[in-house]
Each structure stands twice: as structure tokens, then as C-alpha cells.
Amino acid sequence: MIEDEIIDALKDILKEGIELKKNLQSNDDNNMNYKNEPSLSAMGGKEITTPICTYEDLKQYISKIAKIIDQNGSTDENTGFHIHISTIDENIEVDFYKFMLLCSEASLLHNWGDRNAFCLNVMDVLTVLNIKEANKLKSKKGRVWNLEKRREHNKTNHVEIRTIGGTNYQRKVEQILSELNQFIEIFNRSIKNQNRDEAYKSILQEHMEILKSASEERKEKFLQLIR
Known part of the structure; x- marks a missing residue:
């Protein structure tokens, strides 16, 4: 259930025309990607990548994704x-x-x-x-x-x-x-x-x-x- 909430939260911050791609073998640079991260597999780790974008859009993504992580997951060393x-x-x-x-x-x-x-x-x-x-x-x-x-x-x-x-x-x-x-x-x-x-x-x-x-x-x- 938590993962479903994360996916919905990520979809909500996307700009028009941008999609959320899940578990692709290689990232789609024109869209947001959400997938398993092998180096964190023992902890069920995930990777989120933004689409190629302007600096102004990136700042918005950083702020919003950081909030989603803090509300639904954790980070470590x-x-x-x-x-x-x-x-x-x-x-x-x-x-x-x-x-x-x-x-x-x-x-x-x-x-x-x-x-x-x-x-x-x-x-x-x-x-x-x-x-x-x-x-x-x-x-x-x-x-x-x-x-x-x-x-x-x-x-x-x-x-x-x-x-x-x-x-x-x-x-x-x-x-x-x-x-x-x-x-x-x-x-x-x-x-x-x-x-x-x-x-x-x-x-x-x-x-x-x-x-x-x-x-x-x-x-x-x-x-x-x-x-």
C-alpha cells in the first residue's frame, strides 16, 4: 500500500506530458522513472529519476521528491x-x-x-x-x-x-x-x-x-x- 501511495504521489508532481515509467531496464530520459535499485536490493531500495529538464523544473522536482521520500521511506549511508x-x-x-x-x-x-x-x-x-x-x-x-x-x-x-x-x-x-x-x-x-x-x-x-x-x-x- 505504501508503494502505491508513493507512485501516486510521484504522478501528482509531474508536468503535463510527462509520464511515470516503472521498472524499465534502462531509464527513459524524457519521463520520470521509478524502479528497483540493485545496490539497495537487500532493503527493497528504489531509484527515482527525473526527466531531462530545465534548472527551474529540477528545483521543483528536488523539493517535492524529497518530501515524498521523507513521508514514505528513509535514506541511509x-x-x-x-x-x-x-x-x-x-x-x-x-x-x-x-x-x-x-x-x-x-x-x-x-x-x-x-x-x-x-x-x-x-x-x-x-x-x-x-x-x-x-x-x-x-x-x-x-x-x-x-x-x-x-x-x-x-x-x-x-x-x-x-x-x-x-x-x-x-x-x-x-x-x-x-x-x-x-x-x-x-x-x-x-x-x-x-x-x-x-x-x-x-x-x-x-x-x-x-x-x-x-x-x-x-x-x-x-x-x-x-x-
Whole structure:
């Protein structure tokens, strides 16, 4: 009965022309999706995804879905909230390296703690993370980093952010929206062929100094992991 109520509640927040698709093998990006989540199967975990939409629509979905979760379910350290950002023009290129460093500089990569092995901090590779174990995990369970460069159809205009989540994250909508604003600003700043970014140049030089202190083997493995 509770699941029926969740499905009805999700249908009620959909915009005209958008449908709720249940238990598809792969998500329908033009509609909302509700299905079992294998990584949470022992707890009957579910995944909800919104259709591709504008930022204004996304903010509404986030607020309303968070309320539905809080009224009908729960979240724990195994649960996460993923955000996809891309440009309408698929020919635009995003400098992922710049995106990553600017997110780190803005302290956006560790605000939600280390939840599980499927959202590792990309910036920990040089200082904390065991690279052999990181490679093993990445091969075993697909994407594991809290920032990912998505390459559908060899396009480079799409990033996935997996930093947000954990116990009761659905009760922190204000923080989610605040961080989302910052991610979007950094995404726009990371689009290639823009004006010279002197502030980023300084951040990049500082990071390069850190990399210089690492062995050549370690640097190459790091670069392979984030490409």
C-alpha cells in the first residue's frame, strides 16, 4: 500500500506530458522513472529519476521528491543523490579537469562525508586513496567517483555529480539547492574556449606543484582514472 501511495504521489508532481515509467531496464530520459535499485536490493531500495529538464523544473522536482521520500521511506549511508548537467549544444566541450579542481576549491567534494565505495572523492587519489583498490572497484562496479565525465556518443558536454547523499539527505533540500547553484556556476566556468581565467590558472599551478611531488607512475595512474 505504501508503494502505491508513493507512485501516486510521484504522478501528482509531474508536468503535463510527462509520464511515470516503472521498472524499465534502462531509464527513459524524457519521463520520470521509478524502479528497483540493485545496490539497495537487500532493503527493497528504489531509484527515482527525473526527466531531462530545465534548472527551474529540477528545483521543483528536488523539493517535492524529497518530501515524498521523507513521508514514505528513509535514506541511509548507502543512498545517494546524483545530478547530471549538460549543455543543449552537444558540440560544446567542458574541461573536466578544470571542473574537478574548481569544485574542490569551492569545498563541494566532501560536505556529505565518505558514504560508501561508490562515490569516492576524485581528489583523494593523490593523497589518500589506494590506486590499486580504486582500479579494482572501478572495474567491478562501474562508476565510483563523486564526479564523473560522461561520454555518451563521444560528446564531452555532460558531467555527473555524486557528492550528495547519506542518512536523511532528503531533509537538507536547502543545502542541496545551494550546492547545485555552485556546481552550475562552475560548470559554466569550465566550458572551453572562454575568456582567460586567471583565478583558475593560479589553482591549476598550485595543483601541478602537488602532482610534481608524486611519482611518475602514480601521476600516470591518476590521469588514467580521471580521463
